[in-house]
Amino acid sequence: MxxxxxxxxxxxxxxxxxxxxxxxxxxxxxxxxxxxxxxxxxxxxxxxxxxxxxxxxxxxxxxxxxxxxxxxxxxxxxxxxxxxxxxxxxxxxxxxxxxxxxxxQAAADRVASMIESTQTLLTHDYSTTVLSGIEAAVEDGTELTVYVTESRPRYLGRKTARRLGEYDGVDTRLIVDSAAGSYLDDVDHVFIGMTCIVDKTLYNRVGTYPIAATAADVAVPVTSVGSAAKIIEGGFRFENEQRVTSEVMREPPEGFKIENPAYDATPVGLLENVVTDEGVIMPESLGE
Known part of the structure; x- marks a missing residue:
């Protein structure tokens, strides 16, 4: 086991x-x-x-x-x-x-309370807490358009899209990661999960940083959602992971190398706020 x-x-x-x-x-x-x-x-x-x-x-x-x-x-x-x-x-x-x-559930309920009917959202990768928040909002009668990035190379966003596609109240639109900037002008709010927050840095699935940076550039609020236990004040050092190259390309590379990090680092200053089970946290209050 x-x-x-x-x-x-x-x-x-x-x-x-x-x-x-x-x-x-x-x-x-x-x-x-x-x-x-x-x-x-x-x-x-x-x-x-x-x-x-x-x-x-x-x-x-x-x-x-x-x-x-x-x-x-x-x-x-x-x-x-x-x-x-x-x-x-x-x-x-x-x-x-x-x-x-x-x-x-507590964090998801807070997300649901932040979502207004007819809004257009964008989410990246696969966060069960973000999903639960959107689903709770829809079950209360909210109708949404949600852009979901594929989250390459593992394509975890497709799993999110399939879940959201089951709801009549959600117009779900799957896009490739690099297309996020083309749609952010039409987005009201970005909701993403969190692997952890350490020293004013959000670590989450790779692709989070460019979405957050682009959203900040076009003034679209970004909210990271997760348990308060994922906000670490000490005693933990984040270790990124290089995934196998076959996730990026099946055939062996010839004349070049493949790098495949699992996570990236997003400065919390790019976030509008962080939603946890304990409440809504402003980025400036995180870390030293």
């Missing part, structure tokens, strides 16, 4: 960072199904398996934070039996998953 989940995370089969954190937390339950002679042995196994899950994608702050919370809660609990340690692990995992789901 641990190895399979780590491989799935590394391969980005799960696209939303909050979904990654939930999936990893659930995978860690498998450690409680094994037998251990002592509490110390159990702690070591829990830490070892948690580290494997974190290494699968070092860029995911929510994955890092939730896994550390599980391990540290058990390690500092002073439980005396393996059974008690296992029960505490399961309780902690359940509490974390519930908190993540509640945080996503």
């Amino acid at each position: 641990i190895d399979e989940t780590a491989a799935e995370i590394a391969d980005m089969q799960t696209h939303s960072s909050s979904e990654v954190a939930v999936k990893a937390a659930r995978a860690l339950r498998s450690v409680t199904e094994r037998e251990f002679p002592t509490v110390d042995e159990y702690h070591r196994a829990l830490d070892r398996n948690s580290s494997a899950l974190q290494r699968a994608n070092p860029s995911h702050a929510s994955l890092h934070n939730t896994q550390c919370e599980i391990v540290e809660t058990v390690a500092t609990s002073n439980v005396e039996t393996v059974t008690a340690a296992k029960n505490l692990t399961l309780d902690t995992i359940d509490a974390i998953i519930e908190r993540i789901e509640e945080s996503k």
Whole structure:
């Protein structure tokens, strides 16, 4: 279970960072199904398996934070039996998953309240929280036009477009990433997710930065949406990832190199605001 989940995370089969954190937390339950002679042995196994899950994608702050919370809660609990340690692990995992789901819903509800009927929106990549916010607005009777970038080279935006295309109240229009600037003049608001915010920098799926910069140039507000737990004040260093070159081009490159970063860095000054489960945050209040 641990190895399979780590491989799935590394391969980005799960696209939303909050979904990654939930999936990893659930995978860690498998450690409680094994037998251990002592509490110390159990702690070591829990830490070892948690580290494997974190290494699968070092860029995911929510994955890092939730896994550390599980391990540290058990390690500092002073439980005396393996059974008690296992029960505490399961309780902690359940509490974390519930908190993540509640945080996503609270942030999505705030997004929905910001969206007005007949607006034209643009979103990039695949954010379950942004999707939930748009879906909640539509279920309340709002009618929207939504431009969705393909989010190459993984084409995660197509997944977003398919979801939005299921709603009669959404006129969904899929565009290539490089066409975003051609449509931003017609857009009222850009909503994007977040992998994390560290030191006044939003790290999100590659392609976010040029959209935010172009939107700022044409005075279209950009809102980043996610759990407040993704805003990191210390103890976490973002590590970008170079994806396999076959995602960009199947045949081997001859005479040139292919670079395929998974994320890019957007200065929070390009954002209108950041919406989390805890409220709306102004960019100037983020970081030092």
